[in-house]
Amino acid sequence: MKLLLISNSTNAGEEYLRYPMPEIGRFLQGVSEIVFVPYAAVTFSYAEYEKKVQARFSELGIRVRSVHRAKDPARMVREAEALCV
Structure with missing residues (x-):
């Protein structure tokens, strides 16, 4: 994993995750799906955070699955190709 x-x-002054996207793309090359842990969201919902992350990772062709939607989050994490916190 x-x-x-x-x-x-x-x-400051940049779009969400704009500066690290080239490195993220290199790091996740070959990964088709990430598991996302949205619990840092404090001023918006987990669903909104998931949507924001999915929009950015879609640029890399990567699907985002959030643990807040899982019936068994621990299993989701254990089986993940990659984990984004």
Whole structure:
């Protein structure tokens, strides 16, 4: 499993995840789906955060599945190709 860990998703004046997208693309080359942990969202819903992440990862052809929708989140994480927190 690959772990994609980014502590700063937006630089001042830039779109969400714009600055790390080239590196994310290289790191996740060959990955078709990531499992997303949306629990850092505090001013908007998990669903809104998932939508925002999916919009950006769609540029790389990667599907996003959020643990907040899973019946068994631990299993989802264990079986993930890549995990984005």
